[in-house]
Amino acid sequence: MTFRARLLLGFVAVVLVPLAVFGLGIRRGIASRLTAQYERRVNGLVDVIRADLARRGADVAARLAALREAAVQDNRLRVAVLQGGEPPYLLDYAGNGMRLAGLSMLQIQDGDGRIVSSGHFRNEFDRREPDLPRLLAAAPGGTALVWARTAEAPFLALARVDSFRLAGKRFAVVGGVVVDSLFLSRLATDSELVVSLDTSGLPDTTGRVVGVVLVPAVLADSGPLGTASIVVSHSLAGLEALRHDVDAWFVAALAVTAGIALLLAWWLAARISGPLTALAAQTARVDMDRLDVAFASQRADEIGALTRLLGAMTERLRAGAARLREAERRMAIGDLARQVNHDIKNGLVPIRNVFRHLTQLAREQPEAVGEVLVERAGTVESSIAYLEGLAGNYARLYPQPSREPCDVNALVRETVQRLGERGREVRLELAGDLPAVSGDPLVLRRILENLASNALDALDGAGGAVTVTTARVATGVRIIIADTGAGMTKSQLDKAFDGFYTTKPGGTGLGLSIVRRLVLDAGGALKVETQPGKGTRVLVELPGGGDVA
Amino acid sequence: MFVAVLILLALTLGACRPAPAPAYRPVPLPPPIMMPVPSDTTCELSPGAVTPAGTLLVALPGPVDPAHAPVPSSDAERLVFPQLYETLVRVDCAGRLVPGLARNWRVDSTGDWRVTLRDGARFWDGAPVTALDVIASWRARSPAWSQISEALSTSEVRLPARMSLAMLAQWSLAVTKRAPDGGWPIGTGAYWTSGPVDTGTLIVRPVTQGPLPLLAFRALSGTDPRDALDQGVQLLVTDDPAVVAYAATHPALIAAPIAWSRRYALVTRSDTSLDSLARQDLARAVHAEARPATSALACLWLGTLKGDQVAVGPVLGPKRLFYGRDDRTAHELAERLVAHGVVGAGVPAVGVSAEQLAATISAGNAWAFVVAWPQLDGCVAPVAGLPRALGLIETRTYVVARRGIPRLLFDADGTVRLAP
Numbered sequence: 001m002t003f004r005a006r007l008l009l010g011f012v013a014v015v016l017v018p019l020a021v022f023g024l025g026i027r028r029g030i031a032s033r034l035t036a037q038y039e040r041r042v043n044g045l046v047d048v049i050r051a052d053l054a055r056r057g058a059d060v061a062a063r064l065a066a067l068r069e070a071a072v073q074d075n076r077l078r079v080a081v082l083q084g085g086e087p088p089y090l091l092d093y094a095g096n097g098m099r100l101a102g103l104s105m106l107q108i109q110d111g112d113g114r115i116v117s118s119g120h121f122r123n124e125f126d127r128r129e130p131d132l133p134r135l136l137a138a139a140p141g142g143t144a145l146v147w148a149r150t151a152e153a154p155f156l157a158l159a160r161v162d163s164f165r166l167a168g169k170r171f172a173v174v175g176g177v178v179v180d181s182l183f184l185s186r187l188a189t190d191s192e193l194v195v196s197l198d199t200s201g202l203p204d205t206t207g208r209v210v211g212v213v214l215v216p217a218v219l220a221d222s223g224p225l226g227t228a229s230i231v232v233s234h235s236l237a238g239l240e241a242l243r244h245d246v247d248a249w250f251v252a253a254l255a256v257t258a259g260i261a262l263l264l265a266w267w268l269a270a271r272i273s274g275p276l277t278a279l280a281a282q283t284a285r286v287d288m289d290r291l292d293v294a295f296a297s298q299r300a301d302e303i304g305a306l307t308r309l310l311g312a313m314t315e316r317l318r319a320g321a322a323r324l325r326e327a328e329r330r331m332a333i334g335d336l337a338r339q340v341n342h343d344i345k346n347g348l349v350p351i352r353n354v355f356r357h358l359t360q361l362a363r364e365q366p367e368a369v370g371e372v373l374v375e376r377a378g379t380v381e382s383s384i385a386y387l388e389g390l391a392g393n394y395a396r397l398y399p400q401p402s403r404e405p406c407d408v409n410a411l412v413r414e415t416v417q418r419l420g421e422r423g424r425e426v427r428l429e430l431a432g433d434l435p436a437v438s439g440d441p442l443v444l445r446r447i448l449e450n451l452a453s454n455a456l457d458a459l460d461g462a463g464g465a466v467t468v469t470t471a472r473v474a475t476g477v478r479i480i481i482a483d484t485g486a487g488m489t490k491s492q493l494d495k496a497f498d499g500f501y502t503t504k505p506g507g508t509g510l511g512l513s514i515v516r517r518l519v520l521d522a523g524g525a526l527k528v529e530t531q532p533g534k535g536t537r538v539l540v541e542l543p544g545g546g547d548v549a
Numbered sequence: 550m551f552v553a554v555l556i557l558l559a560l561t562l563g564a565c566r567p568a569p570a571p572a573y574r575p576v577p578l579p580p581p582i583m584m585p586v587p588s589d590t591t592c593e594l595s596p597g598a599v600t601p602a603g604t605l606l607v608a609l610p611g612p613v614d615p616a617h618a619p620v621p622s623s624d625a626e627r628l629v630f631p632q633l634y635e636t637l638v639r640v641d642c643a644g645r646l647v648p649g650l651a652r653n654w655r656v657d658s659t660g661d662w663r664v665t666l667r668d669g670a671r672f673w674d675g676a677p678v679t680a681l682d683v684i685a686s687w688r689a690r691s692p693a694w695s696q697i698s699e700a701l702s703t704s705e706v707r708l709p710a711r712m713s714l715a716m717l718a719q720w721s722l723a724v725t726k727r728a729p730d731g732g733w734p735i736g737t738g739a740y741w742t743s744g745p746v747d748t749g750t751l752i753v754r755p756v757t758q759g760p761l762p763l764l765a766f767r768a769l770s771g772t773d774p775r776d777a778l779d780q781g782v783q784l785l786v787t788d789d790p791a792v793v794a795y796a797a798t799h800p801a802l803i804a805a806p807i808a809w810s811r812r813y814a815l816v817t818r819s820d821t822s823l824d825s826l827a828r829q830d831l832a833r834a835v836h837a838e839a840r841p842a843t844s845a846l847a848c849l850w851l852g853t854l855k856g857d858q859v860a861v862g863p864v865l866g867p868k869r870l871f872y873g874r875d876d877r878t879a880h881e882l883a884e885r886l887v888a889h890g891v892v893g894a895g896v897p898a899v900g901v902s903a904e905q906l907a908a909t910i911s912a913g914n915a916w917a918f919v920v921a922w923p924q925l926d927g928c929v930a931p932v933a934g935l936p937r938a939l940g941l942i943e944t945r946t947y948v949v950a951r952r953g954i955p956r957l958l959f960d961a962d963g964t965v966r967l968a969p
Contacts (some may be wrong), residue, residue, distance in 0.1 A: 087833055088790070123834045123884035151884040151898035 003276075004269035011265040014534050015257055023250040030242060038209040038234040041190060045232045046211035047315075049195065053215065053230075056158060056177060057143035063101040064162035064175045070097070071108075072164050072506070082167055083115060096120035100407045104178035105148040105157045109133060111170045111351045121150045132218060133172035135225050136161040139216040145179060145199075146218040155180060156197065156228075158215075161210035184230070192238070198229040207240075229325050275303045283310060290497060291318040292516075322523070335485040340394060347387040350379050405545065406444055408477050412468055415448040425456060429469040437477050438545030439522045447522075451481040451538050458485030458536060476544035484535040493530055592642040593968075594805045594948060596955040605954055605967075606837060608777045608785035609766040611875070613751060615733045620690070620721035621964075623903065624946075628786055629766055631752055631964040634723040634736035637664055637683070637706075640715055642808035650678065650724055650737055662708040663701065664717070669853055671758055673741035678724060679703040686724045694722060718960075739969045740764060761967060762955065765906040774949075778802060783951040786965060788837035791832065796949040804949045810963025812842060813882055813941040816910075817917035818864065819892045823939050827889075832942045834885040835878045842940030864916050868893055871909050871918040874900030879919045882941055892917040 024540055053289040071077055071093075080090035098106035098119030106119035113130020136144055136159060147154045159176030177183070217228035279295075286293050295311030297304040354376045361369045410428045416426050437444070448468075455466040461513045464484035473476045488496060497516050519526045523543045530536040610689070611625035621627040637651040670678040671847060680700035688695035694856035699707045708714075716722075725734035733743055741760060742753045753764040760795045768775055774785055774792045778799070786807070787793065796804040815823075823831075828841035870892050872879040883898035896916065901909065909915045919941070948965055956968040 088836065091834070123881055124888040125834075127888060151880075152900070153897055203840065219951065549588040 003273045004266075007269045007272075008265045012263040014471070015261040019254060019257055023246070024256070025498070027243060027246050027250070029238060030246065034239045035209065035236075036240070038236070038239075041193060042209050042211040042232050042234050045188065045190060045193050045195075047190065048211055049213050049230060049232065052187060053143070053158070053213070054141070057141060057160060060103070060158065060160045060176055061142065061162070063103060064160060064173055067097050067101055067106070068162050068164040068173060071171070072166070078166055081110075081171070082169075090117055091122060091125055093117045095122055095143070098175070101175065103175045104155070105159060106173070106175040107132075107148075109172045109174070113172075116161075116171070118505065120148050120155075123151070124149060132174055133161045135218045136174060136490075137311065138225055139215075139218075144216040144218055145197075146174075146176065148176070148178075149221075155533065156199075187230070188232075192234060193536045194233050194235065196231045196233070198231050199226075207237070208235050210345075272303075275299070275307075279303070279307055279310065285494065286314060286317070291321055292520070292527065294527060298321070322520075326522075336394070340390075343390050344387060347383050347390060350383040354380050376435065402440045402442075403438055404441070406441050408434055408437055408440055408444070408470055408479060408542070411441060411444050412448060412470060412479070415445055415452060416468070419452060419456070425466055426452060427465055427467045429467060431469075431471045434470055434472055434477050435544040437522075437540065437542040443518050443522060444542070447515050447518050447540065448479070448481075450512070451540070455481050455483035455485070455536070455538075456513070458483045458487075460485060464535070473541060476542050479538055479540040479542070481540075482535065482537040487535050488528075488530040489532050495526060496528065571700075590839075592645075592808075592959045594803070594950065594959070603762050605762040605764050606781055606783050607764055607766045608774060609751065609768045609785070612766045612768070613766070618734050619725050619736060620720040624786065625766075627962070627964055629753065630720070630723075631738070631960070632740040632764060633733070633742060633964045634720070634725060635738050636720065636723050637666075637717045638714055640718045642810070642959040642961050645712060646715055646718075646963055649718070653756070657707070660710040661710065662710060664706045664708065664714075666704040668704075670737055671756075672726060672735045672737055673715065674735055677703075678737055682708045682726060683724050686726060689727075690721050707825060718756075718959060718962075720962075721872075722783045722785070735826045739967070740789065759969075760955065761969060764967075771872075778949065783954050784957075784965075785949050785950060786946050786963075788946045790836060790838060792949060793947045801952055802949055803896075803952055804839070804947050807946050807948055807959045807963050807965060808961055809840070809943045809945045810961065811878075811921050811946070812946045813878065813919060813921045814842070815886060815891070815917060815941055816915075817870075817892050817937055817939070819917065819937075821891055821937075821939070823891070823941070827891075831882055831885055835881040835942065837878045837944040839878070839942040839944045842943055851952075863914065865914040868896045868916040870898045871898055871901055871906055871915050872898060873903050873906045873919075873921075875903060876921060878942075878944055879921060883919050885917070923940055 074093075076086060076089050077093055079085045080087065080093070080237045094106045094108050096115035096119075098104070104120065107115055107129075108117045109129065109132075110116050113131060113133075115125050115127050118124045132146065136142070142160060143160050144155050146159045148157045148159075156179040157176035158179050159174055162173045162175070164171055164173065179197060184197060188195040199217060210231060213230040213232070215228050215230055217226045219228070221228045230346065275297075282293055282295060291314055293314060295307050295314055297307035299307070357376065358369055358373060361372050412428065413429060416428065417516070419426065452468065459466065466481065466483045469480040469482070471480070496512050516526055519540055519542075525541045527539040527541075528536065529539070562766045578599050607628065609625050609628065611623050612630050613623075613625050617626055617630075619886050621631050635650040637649050638654070639649045648667070650667055650670055651664045652667045654662055657663045666678060666680065666683070671677060672682075679704055681707055684695050684698050684700055687698065697709050697712070701707050708717075723736070725736050728735050728743075730743075731918045733741075739756055740753045741756050742751065746750050749768050749770070751766040753766065755761040755763065767777075767782065769785075772788065774782075775795045777785065778796070779794075787790075787810075793804045796802040825841055830837040832841050855884075868884050870887060872883040874880065880898075880900060883900075883969050886892060887896065887898045893916075906918065906920075910918060910920065921944075946963055949961070950957065958968050960966070
């Protein structure tokens with residue numbers, strides 16, 4: 001797992017997990033507190049409804065008692081009931097009484113359960129309904145919900161029963177008030193509470209807090225006495241809406257926090273791992289042949305220190321490599337000296353033998369010296385020829401660069417002049433106070449020729465300019481060959497100093513590789529700055545030394 | 550011919566595609582017949598010495614719509630329109646044929662009826678009424694009548710002998726012509742109006758100067774009729790026994806029955822019947838003065854039908870017994886019928902407006918309904934396939950008048966008109 005991935009995961013764990021725990025805790029707390037509050041309000045209203053039903057039952061009882069007293073005193077009713085006179089008066093009696101008493105239903109039955117007058121359903125007279133008074137009388141508290149028939153549709157009424165006697169005959173009076181949505185809404189003193197009636201059984205409590213008031217009920221024309229439920233409920237929709245809001249805001253906060261955390265993590269990762277990655281890539285380019293990689297950083301943190309440490313280490317490696325190459329060179333020279341010594345000895349041995357022979361003859365047979373000299377002259381000449389050939393061979397084997405003070409500006413002008421026609425495209429910006437550099441003029445000329453030629457090639461006939469600049473630096477002289485050509489990509493730059501890599505048709509791919517080796521052999525440093533499409537600058541720094549001859 | 554071609558084309562097209570379920574099934578009706586109307590009234594009320602013509606304040610029990618004129622569709626319109634419009638003949642509350650716009654009628658040599666218009670008959674705008682005007686007026690509302698009738702002269706109309714002259718008393722055959730402003734149709738009655746009907750008082754003026762007073766119809770608008778009488782109303786029509794009883798106690802008022810002018814019937818698809826005891830029970834259940842219907846099987850009222858067809862479609866929705874919610878007697882009848890389960894156990898009653906009831910009847914999709922119609926209007930015998938129409942009760946209304954107003958005439962359909 002990369003450092004960047006670890007950093008991102010770390011941020012997620014540190015920021016998002018506590019936020020999630022916080023959100024869930026808030027959500028659970030709101031739900032439990034609101035639910036408890038709803039339950040208190042529902043239970044409170046249940047108690048109020050019980051008291052209100054009892055009060056309304058007593059109120060209905062009082063109105064029925066007043067109607068009972070009025071009926072007993074009404075002579076027209078007595079005549080109509082007992083003697084059959086004035087049928088319209090009897091039929092309208094319950095309706096008039098119902099309206100006067102403020103009731104919603106009123107029914108007068110004779111002793112056989114036959115309806116003699118009905119207020120809420122005038123023309124149901126003569127129908128028998130004997131069970132209703134009996135069931136109402138048996139209801140706890142004397143009050144029950146009953147279905148009151150009408151021509152249009154039955155309605156529920158909170159009813160009681162009373163009775164009176166005329167001429168010894170008993171008449172039941174059933175009266176009540178309607179239990180409709182208006183009645184139920186009046187019971188609900190809290191607008192957020194809903195009061196409903198359920199005659200079918202246990203109410204459904206899904207999605208709401210429920211309290212139930214059980215009321216005796218006559219749900220069928222004939223018994224038994226049943227039970228209806230006045231259901232007080234508080235919808236959990238508000239709580240659900242609150243939860244939804246909390247969830248929405250929580251998700252929004254989570255998203256914003258996650259975004260910020262990810263951006264922060266990305267920025268930190270970029271700040272930390274980016275330089276490390278670049279440093280690693282830079283370090284990867286370092287090997288014994290490429291120790292001129294520049295490790296420079298202005299950072300004051302650990303990465304800057306690491307970069308500077310790597311730069312110092314590379315510097316030490318470069319110095320060590322130079323010493324190593326010198327040691328190798330010296331070792332090679334020693335071997336060569338021993339070989340030369342051996343070869344020269346081999347060439348001198350016949351000559352020495354000829355001289356010893358001639359010396360011995362001169363002492364012992366002087367008259368034979370001339371003859372023998374003539375005989376052995378071929379041997380001497382052969383050996384001398386051998387030695388001459390040997391010397392020529394060794395001279396060709398390794399052209400030893402010379403070390404002499406060189407005028408860089410003069411070499412630059414000479415190189416540009418040697419470029420002939422192409423040299424006209426080169427602009428010179430030469431410093432006037434340059435120190436002489438120590439080196440082989442031939443080598444320096446090869447360096448300049450290669451770099452200038454490459455720069456001109458980079459223009460590729462598309463115009464632009466090549467500029468050669470010289471400047472004094474602390475360690476010697478800096479030569480800058482700049483072109484405004486195509487430049488190089490990073491991958492091209494990485495491969496530019498490799499042998500046999502070229503982007504030019506017909507190129508050998510050895511130019512920059514040779515230049516690099518020659519600069520390093522001269523004790524200098526080489527640096528390339530390039531931008532695709534804008535051009536390339538090659539910086540060559542050569543150590544100063546000596547005066548120009 | 551054109552109709553025949555259309556029918557043939559429709560049959561051809563119908564044979565080429567699956568027949569859709571018809572929305573309703575048109576049933577041709579047999580020719581209407583007029584029924585004798587028994588009466589126990591004198592068909593006239595003289596409240597006393599006639600006072601000089603002034604303004605007669607009449608209580609209006611409901612709204613009046615000029616678009617209905619001259620065919621009344623409510624008690625209020627039945628009170629106003631007879632003052633404005635005339636039919637050729639009238640049937641008084643005793644069932645007698647009396648002249649209206651027609652002066653006389655006779656059978657000619659071919660056996661057809663020849664009806665002669667009243668001399669000097671004029672529209673409100675002064676134009677004389679001709680036989681062509683009569684036929685043109687019928688063409689607008691009763692095209693069948695215009696096709697069988699013929700103008701023999703400016704004042705003589707010929708009708709086929711098979712037609713009962715009493716049918717000319719139907720309000721759909723009143724003679725009118727279109728008003729230039731599209732308002733009240735121009736009639737031939739003793740009164741005219743062009744006034745608005747939404748101001749609470751409708752003013753109706755005599756066409757000619759004479760003894761007739763100006764009529765001011767004032768809407769009751771929920772006012773107790775007794776209060777209206779005490780506040781100066783001089784004439785009202787009611788079926789409320791309490792109002793009649795109150796008038797009987799008031800020395801300045803006089804009450805008289807008009808006619809057994811309203812018949813209530815139950816039209817139902819249930820297989821039910823009512824005996825005389827049941828109809829007596831129904832008569833007891835209503836506040837209005839009622840008696841059992843004289844016929845157990847009611848005839849269908851042409852006024853509920855469109856043209857010569859009646860719609861009989863499938864019952865839509867649950868079974869219900871419809872009644873006009875503004876008709877107290879219909880409400881009480883529906884209550885009693887539901888209490889006895891006459892149209893089916895558990896079938897409820899539903900009160901609807903007069904317009905909704907008419908639409909329900911026309912659509913032919915109701916299970917059952919209670920309707921009322923004037924005795925005079927034509928009716929047809931039961932037709933196979935039609936819902937059963939059971940006669941329930943007959944009611945009569947009373948006129949309550951302040952003493953001293955002009956003489957009143959009562960017709961068989963319960964209309965009251967001031968005698969010219």
